Structures are given as structure tokens and as C-alpha cells.
Amino acid sequence: MKIVTELAELRVARRALDGSVGLVPTMGYLHAGHLSLVERAKRENDHVIATIYVNPTQFEPDADLDSYPRDLERDFQLLRDAGVAIVWTPNDQVMYPAGYQTWVEVTEITQLLEGAQRPGHFKGVTTIVTKLFNGAQPDRAYFGQKDAQQVAVISQMTRDLMLPIDIVICPLVREADGLAMSSRNAYLTPSQRQAAPILGHSLSAAIEQLENGERNAAALQQHILQILRSEPLTDPEYVSIAHPDTLLELETVADAALLSMAVRIGKTRLIDNMIWRANENDL
Numbered sequence: 089m090k091i092v093t094e095l096a097e098l099r100v101a102r103r104a105l106d107g108s109v110g111l112v113p114t115m116g117y118l119h120a121g122h123l124s125l126v127e128r129a130k131r132e133n134d135h136v137i138a139t140i141y142v143n144p145t146q147f148e149p150d151a152d153l154d155s156y157p158r159d160l161e162r163d164f165q166l167l168r169d170a171g172v173a174i175v176w177t178p179n180d181q182v183m184y185p186a187g188y189q190t191w192v193e194v195t196e197i198t199q200l201l202e203g204a205q206r207p208g209h210f211k212g213v214t215t216i217v218t219k220l221f222n223g224a225q226p227d228r229a230y231f232g233q234k235d236a237q238q239v240a241v242i243s244q245m246t247r248d249l250m251l252p253i254d255i256v257i258c259p260l261v262r263e264a265d266g267l268a269m270s271s272r273n274a275y276l277t278p279s280q281r282q283a284a285p286i287l288g289h290s291l292s293a294a295i296e297q298l299e300n301g302e303r304n305a306a307a308l309q310q311h312i313l314q315i316l317r318s319e320p321l322t323d324p325e326y327v328s329i330a331h332p333d334t335l336l337e338l339e340t341v342a343d344a345a346l347l348s349m350a351v352r353i354g355k356t357r358l359i360d361n362m363i364w365r366a367n368e369n370d371l
């Protein structure tokens with residue numbers, strides 16, 4: 089496995105790869121969710137390039153950029169064991185050298201949900217993902233459904249800019265107790281960690297209501313909030329019942345809904361989501 093930082097080194101290593109390439113962008117501190125993306129990329133391509141970069145432009149001021157968990161040596165070992173060909177770990181000098189002034193922006197679906205709570209976040213994401221695409225030049229790129237709006241935004245950007253890359257969306261991986269895996273779970277104290285699965289449980293409860301015929305979005309939202317509030321450590325930021333493609337809030341659920349939330353537990357901001365479809369065979 090080649091570990092490269094500079095763009096020129098990446099270009100040389102990339103050119104040496106024959107056949108198809110799958111890209112897995114990450115911010116590191118890897119867990120089984122990340123590794124599920126790597127495994128899928130490995131199955132579907134001749135080679136896998138993974139990137140590890142904590143992109144400052146997608147963090148708001150005062151967010152957790154400086155404290156974001158990092159363990160590069162462990163990450164390298166996991167990626168080596170998973171059969172990754174190249175790991176690209178650019179730094180801020182590589183990505184945003186002095187004089188940097190170009191941005192990629194998706195204008196509409198970025199204003200909703202996470203975008204409404206985190207102004208500028210998706211502009212940072214779409215800019216860095218474009219740069220990772222241009223550096224790695226993959227055939228396919230793998231993203232997790234954990235970040236539901238991110239996959240919608242990146243799919244939109246890829247279509248709009250005619251980028252010659254297939255976006256592959258991978259299922260959300262959970263801990264045994266239902267907590268969505270996230271590098272940020274490392275921030276949780278033991279009692280917060282014990283409380284955190286309530287996010288997934290509240291979503292499952294709403295899915296069950298949908299299965300039982302409930303279609304009123306406000307009722308579903310209230311049900312989720314009621315469950316979240318039964319746990320004193322949770323502080324819900326938003327709970328959304330939206331259309332999975334447009335991300336617009338629904339009044340009445342028709343054949344599909346994206347149930348999503350951001351919840352603070354102490355200082356830690358966790359997100360979670362589930363998609364419900366009337367016909368499970370629909371994509």
C-alpha cells in the first residue's frame with residue numbers, strides 16, 4: 089500500500105494502476121462503517137484508493153475541527169489489511185495553498201436539513217470531494233447513507249457537472265445496540281454512549297408506525313421527538329420527515345420518506361437517518 093501526501097506523488101501512484109479504481113473518501117479514525125465502503129469498492133474495482141483528510145472548510149467556526157479524533161497509524165493498518173492500493177493523506181497546504189480561491193457549490197438542496205444548521209458545510213464538502221475526484225480520478229466513488237444529505241448533494245453535483253464517476257451509496261452500518269457508527273461516537277462519555285442508541289430506536293419506532301399505516305408527517309415527527317425526549321441526555325436539533333430525493337419536508341408520506349435527525353448529547357452532535365419505502369423493492 090502506497091501512502092502519499094503530495095498531489096505529484098498521487099499522480100505517479102495513480103498512473104501505475106491498471107484497470108478500474110474505486111475511491112473511498114474519509115476523514116479518518118476509521119470504523120466498520122468506513123471499512124464496509126472499502127470492502128464494497130474492493131469487490132467492484134481492480135484497485136481502491138482511500139483518502140484521509142479532515143477538511144477544515146466543511147467545519148463551522150467553533151465546531152470540532154481541532155478536537156476531531158485522529159489515529160493515522162491505526163487507519164493505515166486497517167486500510168492495508170483491507171487491501172487498499174493507495175492512501176492519499178493530503179494536508180491543508182496541498183488542498184488550500186496560499187492564494188486558493190475556487191469553490192464548488194450546489195445551491196438548493198444544500199439549504200435544507202444539515203445545510204440549514206451548518207451554513208457553508210456543503211460548500212466545503214463539494215469543493216473537497218471535487219478535488220479528491222480530480223486527484224484520484226476514480227471510476228466509482230463510495231459514500232455512506234449515514235450522511236444521507238451528503239450523498240444527495242454529491243449525486244446532484246456529479247450529475248450537474250457531468251463528472252465521469254459512478255456514485256455508489258452504501259448502507260448505514262450500526263453498532264449491535266443500534267447506534268450509527270461514527271468517528272464522533274468517541275467523544276461520548278459512558279453514560280452518553282448508553283443513551284445514544286435512542287436515536288436509532290426512535291427512527292425504528294417511526295418506521296414501524298409507517299408500516300402500520302401512519303402517513304401524517306407531523307405525527308411521525310412528534311412520535312420520534314417524544315421518544316428522544318424520554319432520554320434526558322438528548323437535545324434534539326431537528327427531526328425531519330422529507331422526500332428522499334428532493335429532501336423537501338412532507339406533510340403526508342406517499343411512497344417514500346427520509347426520516348433524519350441531528351441530536352446533541354452533551355457537546356457531541358450526532359446524526360442518524362432511515363429511509364422508508366412503501367415498496368421495499370423500489371430503489
Ligand code: AMP
Nearest residue numbers: 114115116121231232234235260261269
Ligand atoms: P467520514 O469519515 O465521517 O467523513 O465518513 C467517510 C465516509 O464514510 C462517508 O461517505 C460516510 O457517509 C461513510 N460512513 C461514516 N459512517 C458510516 C456508517 N456508520 N455506515 C456507513 N457509512 C458510513
